[in-house]
Amino acid sequence: MRVAFATLGCRLNQFETDALVRAAQEAGHQVVEFAGEADLYVVNSCTITHDADADTRQLVRRAARQAPGARVVVTGCMANSDPDALAAMPEVSRVLGNREKERFFDLALGAGDDRVHVAAADLGRRLRITRLRPAADPRRSRAYLKIQDGCDYRCSFCIVPQVRGRSSSLPLADAVAQLEELVAAGVPEVVLTGVHLGTYGRDLQPRSDLVALLGDLVARLGLARLRLGSVDPHEVGPALIELLARDRRLCRHLHLPVQSGDDDVLRAMRRAHTSADLRALVPRLVAAVPGIHLGTDVIAGFPGETPARFEATLALLRGLPLASLHVFSYSERRGTTAVDLPDPVPPAERLARTRVLRALSAQKQLEFVRGQLGTRCPAVVYRARERRNGRLVALTDNYIKVELDGPDTLLGRAIQLQIDEIDPADEQRTRGRLLD
Numbered sequence: 001m002r003v004a005f006a007t008l009g010c011r012l013n014q015f016e017t018d019a020l021v022r023a024a025q026e027a028g029h030q031v032v033e034f035a036g037e038a039d040l041y042v043v044n045s046c047t048i049t050h051d052a053d054a055d056t057r058q059l060v061r062r063a064a065r066q067a068p069g070a071r072v073v074v075t076g077c078m079a080n081s082d083p084d085a086l087a088a089m090p091e092v093s094r095v096l097g098n099r100e101k102e103r104f105f106d107l108a109l110g111a112g113d114d115r116v117h118v119a120a121a122d123l124g125r126r127l128r129i130t131r132l133r134p135a136a137d138p139r140r141s142r143a144y145l146k147i148q149d150g151c152d153y154r155c156s157f158c159i160v161p162q163v164r165g166r167s168s169s170l171p172l173a174d175a176v177a178q179l180e181e182l183v184a185a186g187v188p189e190v191v192l193t194g195v196h197l198g199t200y201g202r203d204l205q206p207r208s209d210l211v212a213l214l215g216d217l218v219a220r221l222g223l224a225r226l227r228l229g230s231v232d233p234h235e236v237g238p239a240l241i242e243l244l245a246r247d248r249r250l251c252r253h254l255h256l257p258v259q260s261g262d263d264d265v266l267r268a269m270r271r272a273h274t275s276a277d278l279r280a281l282v283p284r285l286v287a288a289v290p291g292i293h294l295g296t297d298v299i300a301g302f303p304g305e306t307p308a309r310f311e312a313t314l315a316l317l318r319g320l321p322l323a324s325l326h327v328f329s330y331s332e333r334r335g336t337t338a339v340d341l342p343d344p345v346p347p348a349e350r351l352a353r354t355r356v357l358r359a360l361s362a363q364k365q366l367e368f369v370r371g372q373l374g375t376r377c378p379a380v381v382y383r384a385r386e387r388r389n390g391r392l393v394a395l396t397d398n399y400i401k402v403e404l405d406g407p408d409t410l411l412g413r414a415i416q417l418q419i420d421e422i423d424p425a426d427e428q429r430t431r432g433r434l435l436d
Contacts, residue, residue: 001109003029004038006059009046011193011229013076015144016101017044019132027105034059037067040108045078047163049331053078057089064091073108075101080123080163081335098149098164099123102130123150123165126203134178136185141380141395141412142227143187147175147213148194155259156270156338157299157330160195167199172213179217183224188380188414189251189395191227192217198235211239218249223414225378225397227251230297233258233281234273245288248378251397252289255326256281257297261316262309265302268341275316282320291372293399295324298357301350302330303341310353317360323368323399325361329354366427369400372419376435377402383412394432402432410434 003024007017020042021031032038041063045056056078063072073094074086080097087095094108129149136143150165151158170178182190194200201208210231217226226249231240233256244250260266261275278296285292298313305313317325329350332339345353379394379402386393391403392410394417402419416435423429 001029001040002032002038003040003042004032004034004036004063005042005044006034006063007044008052008055008059009044009048009077011144011191012146012149012195013044013046015134015146015193016076016098016130016132017042018135018137018144020044020101020104021137022133022135023105034063035066037070038063039067039070041067041070041072042108043072043074043076045074045076047077047081047159049333051331053082056086060086060089060091071108075104077160077163081159099127099130101132123162126166127168129168129170131174134182136182136187139383141383142189142191143182143185144191144193145175145178145182146170146193148197148200151196152199153196153272154270154337156268156341157259157302157333157336159333159335162335164195167196167203169200169202169204169208171204172201172208172216175213176216176220180220183220183222187224188412189225189227190221191229193229196232197229198231210235211237211243214240214243214250218243218247221249225249225251225380225414227397228254230255230257232256232273233277236281236285241285241288244285244292248397251399252292253295253397253399254285254292255295255297259297259299260302260305260309261298261313262305265305265309265313268304269299269302269338275312278320279316282322286321291375291377291398293323293368294321295326295399296322297326297328299328299330300353300357301345301347303338303345304343305330305345305353306343314356314360317357317364322364324365325357327354327357327361362428366422369419369422369430372396372398372400373421374418376416376418379415379417381406381410381413381415385411400430402430404432404434406434 005017007013043059046052071093072091075096079095083095086092147170150167151161152167200210258278377396379396382393392406394402417432419432421431
């Protein structure tokens with residue numbers, strides 16, 4: 001059977017698609033491009049915004065047009081948030097929730113012509129993590145390792161707990177085994193992924209934590225390196241900082257999702273940190289780990305964000321040595337409590353604030369790269385050359401893309417490079433050279 005996959009949303013979804021691709025291949029199916037003709041189309045959906053839902057529906061209709069009569073299965077977060085809407089689409093054959101991915105093909109290929117809604121797991125109770133085997137995609141130089149899923153927090157703007165369930169962690173022995181499998185496959189970089197990495201291990205018996213897991217994983221990396229995803233500011237403690245400073249097998253890169261720099265807005269968001277947490281943490285990390293890339297998430301135009309509160313966010317972010325901002329315009333999401341908050345910000349003003357924050361992000365990225373010129377960095381070369389000029393493209397451990405000359409034998413390999421210059425014609429492009 002020819003099977004095609006499309007993935008929307010986060011790294012966690014990408015890990016799960018990779019795992020499903022592996023399962024399909026091991027079952028003897030042929031994995032083909034989504035743009036072509038297939039017998040089974042799988043849409044791994046995102047539902048973080050209503051636009052994401054629309055993207056899912058668009059992919060479903062596209063698949064049906066490409067191969068009339070093919071089976072179209074929707075899984076992922078929209079399958080949990082709005083399964084009835086998906087089941088009502090005439091093109092959809094199956095709707096399988098996130099927790100059903102563990103037995104995906106048994107459900108997706110089950111007998112019968114009637115549409116089946118199998119997003120039935122009770123996400124209100126704590127379930128063990130869905131077990132999926134990691135996969136190394138030959139088209140990418142990095143592989144994802146899912147160590148955690150779900151979230152016990154209830155941020156007022158976020159739908160994720162409803163579609164991913166309560167926090168659950170991959171047992172340490174399983175995480176070690178999966179990492180060793182990826183390392184043995186020659187993957188030069190493994191990216192840890194989850195919904196809420198900072199809560200790793202709290203549900204395990206015996207209880208564990210992220211630092212304990214990292215200590216066991218880095219000891220088994222061999223020549224590979226490990227990259228962390230997002231960790232909430234209040235969950236970055238002295239032990240994690242010390243580990244990042246001590247072990248260069250951990251990438252100098254951390255994402256701290258602050259969402260706002262104003263404490264009134266943070267309380268309305270139901271975030272667990274304050275602006276003071278970020279103000280104290282970022283300089284400490286920069287001092288302990290020279291060259292570390294610190295990014296953050298920011299939501300522009302959250303309800304109740306007055307001009308003064310937006311200026312407070314700007315002042316905080318301008319004053320900190322952050323390397324990048326991932327900026328979102330606030331979008332109302334049915335099913336979250338934020339939709340009922342008073343004092344909404346007009347959409348045009350949200351977009352205006354988003355533009356200001358994105359300009360600040362570009363400025364900070366440029367300042368960060370300028371500070372890294374002339375430095376030596378470990379990097380991983382992408383598996384495809386830059387289309388415009390044919391150069392190799394490498395990603396440094398501190399998250400800088402660098403173009404350099406070199407042979408095809410370096411594709412997908414770990415190297416050492418020096419960052420030499422910023423392209424004068426395009427300040428978003430960086431050039432470097434291979435070191436011995």
